[in-house]
Amino acid sequence: MLQTSLANIPTPAYVADITALRANLATAARIKRETGCKILLATKAFAMPALFPLMREVLDGTTASGLFEARLGREEFGKEVHVYVPAYKESEFDALSDLADHIYFNTPAQLARFLPRVKAKGKKAGLRINPGFSNSAIGGDLYNPCAPCSRFGTLPEEFDQVPWEELDILHAHVLCDCLHDSSAKLIDLIAGQFGDIVRRVKAVNFGGGHYFNHPDYDVDVLIAAVRRFRAQFPHVEVIFEPGGALVYEAGYLVTTVLDFHRNQKDIAILDTSANCHMPIVLQANYRQPLIGSGEPGEFPHNYVLGGNMCMTGDVIGEYSFPEPLKIGDRLIFRDMLQYSFVQNNTFNGMALPDLFVLHEDGTAQRDSAFGYDNFRVRLGFSASKYQSESE
Numbered sequence: 001m002l003q004t005s006l007a008n009i010p011t012p013a014y015v016a017d018i019t020a021l022r023a024n025l026a027t028a029a030r031i032k033r034e035t036g037c038k039i040l041l042a043t044k045a046f047a048m049p050a051l052f053p054l055m056r057e058v059l060d061g062t063t064a065s066g067l068f069e070a071r072l073g074r075e076e077f078g079k080e081v082h083v084y085v086p087a088y089k090e091s092e093f094d095a096l097s098d099l100a101d102h103i104y105f106n107t108p109a110q111l112a113r114f115l116p117r118v119k120a121k122g123k124k125a126g127l128r129i130n131p132g133f134s135n136s137a138i139g140g141d142l143y144n145p146c147a148p149c150s151r152f153g154t155l156p157e158e159f160d161q162v163p164w165e166e167l168d169i170l171h172a173h174v175l176c177d178c179l180h181d182s183s184a185k186l187i188d189l190i191a192g193q194f195g196d197i198v199r200r201v202k203a204v205n206f207g208g209g210h211y212f213n214h215p216d217y218d219v220d221v222l223i224a225a226v227r228r229f230r231a232q233f234p235h236v237e238v239i240f241e242p243g244g245a246l247v248y249e250a251g252y253l254v255t256t257v258l259d260f261h262r263n264q265k266d267i268a269i270l271d272t273s274a275n276c277h278m279p280i281v282l283q284a285n286y287r288q289p290l291i292g293s294g295e296p297g298e299f300p301h302n303y304v305l306g307g308n309m310c311m312t313g314d315v316i317g318e319y320s321f322p323e324p325l326k327i328g329d330r331l332i333f334r335d336m337l338q339y340s341f342v343q344n345n346t347f348n349g350m351a352l353p354d355l356f357v358l359h360e361d362g363t364a365q366r367d368s369a370f371g372y373d374n375f376r377v378r379l380g381f382s383a384s385k386y387q388s389e390s391e
C-alpha cells in the first residue's frame, strides 16, 4: 500500500514509482514496435539519471533544450542526443554540436549561420516549423508554440528560404498534454499540407505533447496515424519526443501538514510550496491531484492548502477531506514527476525535496538529499574571497 511504503520518508519528497514508470514505458515500446518510430525522452520534463538505464531499455535517446541537457543526455543516458534551441549561442555551439547528433534550428537565419558547422561535423540537421496548428490542453497560450507572435518555428511564408535538400529532419512540436485526436490531426496535417517538404527530408519529428499514457488517450489512433503517414512517405522516419507522457502519473510529492490558520476559510500550511516545488500549479493554474481528497465541498472538511513561505499567492488550492486534517498528517500529491523537480527552486531558502525511488516490492529508497549547500551555491562567493584577492 502506497501510504505504508511512504510513511517514514522525510518530507517534502518527490517519489518516482518504478511500477508506474515501467507501465508507461510499455506503451512507448508498443508504439515503437507497431509503427517503427523512434521515441526520445524530453529531459526538460523529467531527468533522473538513476532511472535512465530503465528508460534506455525502451527509448532511443534524449532531446535537449540546450548545452547542459545535451551533456546530461550524452553522459548519463547515451544513445541519440537531439537538441533544439530557438537561438544558438556562438560561445556554446561548438561544444553543443560535439555532444548532440541531431541539431534542430528555429529559422532560416540560424540555419544559414550554423548549418555548415553541423555538416562539417557529420551531424544531422533539423528545422522546426510553425504549422499554425496547436492544441495545447493546459495553460492556454502559455504552452502553445503557435500562439500569436510565438518565437518558435519557421513560418510557411519563409519556406522558400530553406535549403531543404541539406536538411535531415522536419520538426513540428505543437502539442501539450494532448489526446489521440490532436496527435492524429497533427500527423495528417503535416502529411497533407506539408507533403512537399516532407518528401525532401529523411525524418519528421512530431515533437512532444502526445499524452499517450493518459487513460483517455487511444493509442490505436496514434498508431494508425503513424502507419498512414509511413505508407504515404515510406522513406521518412518518424520521431516523437515526449516528456510528460513518459512519466505521467509515475510519481508523487509527499508533504506534511505543519499547522493551521483560519482566515475566512480553514487553511493548512504544508512543508512544501506551490511556487518552489509544484511550479505548474501557479504557472498554469493547475489543480494537482491529491490522494484521498476531493473538490471543495465534496467532503465535509475543506482546507486551503498553502506553502510554508512568504509569497501570499503560494497556494496549492482548495481541497476537501472526509476527516479533519491533523498536524503531522502526510498528504500525497499525484503525478508529480513531470515538470516538477526539473524546475523547482529555493526561493525563501526553501529546501528542495529529496528524491526517492519506490521499487516494485514497495520499498522506498532515497536517491538524493538536498540541503543548505544547494541553496548556498547559487548565491555566489563569500565576501572573504574578495578580501583575500585584494590583499
Ligand SMILES: Cc1ncc(COP(=O)(O)O)c(C=O)c1O
Residues within 6 Å of the ligand: 042, 044, 045, 063, 084, 173, 175, 176, 177, 207, 208, 209, 210, 241, 242, 243, 244, 245
Ligand atoms: C521542443 C519540445 N519538445 C518536446 C517537449 C516535451 O513535451 P511534453 O512533455 O508535453 O511531451 C517540449 C515541451 O515543452 C518541447 O518544447
